[in-house]
Amino acid sequence: MELYSQIADEIKKAKKITVITGAGISVPSGIPDFRSSTGLYAGKEENIPYYLSVTYFRKEPKEFWEFYKDLLQLKLQDTYEPNDGHFFLAELEKMGKDVTIVTQNVDSLHQKAGSTNVIEIHGNAQHSSCPECGTIYDLEYINKEVVPRCEKDNAVIKPGMVMFEEPILGFEEAYNATQEADLFMALGTSLQVGPVNQLPRYTKKSAARVLVNMDPTEMDHLFQYRAHEAIIDCFEKVKQQL
């Protein structure tokens, strides 16, 4: 139990908490982690970057949209609900902490759980936009046709998720929040994808760093506190010490 009481103590002490979250936090909500070996595209993971690239989107818009909708289970996106991992982070705000969440997920579950300061570096699956005129379209519209097109100019709509070959969003903001943090947590992310996986290097020397992920990561050595287990299990134990 020592690890969990130490994490609880760091939470109590911290004023500014910055959290990076990956697919692992949404797995208990039923959202498949397409990078994991048990994910939807197990064995074909190496093809995913191409199928989600700007090049493929421009070349084969129909195939792109079919793949994207299937991979993200876009018809179900509205039905997913946050789990105790998301709620735990929202509660930190209610405790009076200044919390910034940097998420690699596009599922909006942090906001649904009540977190107010969320940087979605890979965008958001709920809202797609026309690359020509910028009109925003919601999921209902996107799901109507196989290839969604803009009502105004008939351009093929761009997905709300950042595609491969596109820059991530809000990195500077994420970087600043990391530098200011008293407590930095990485949750449910394998920290394989740059530049986000470099964030733990940018914390203050005095900052506490917590990693919760099912499997060890290549960045584990950057964290004083490491729990290789499900986020909800870890926080359940931390909560008892808060």
Ligand SMILES: [Zn+2]
């Ligand atoms: Zn348009």
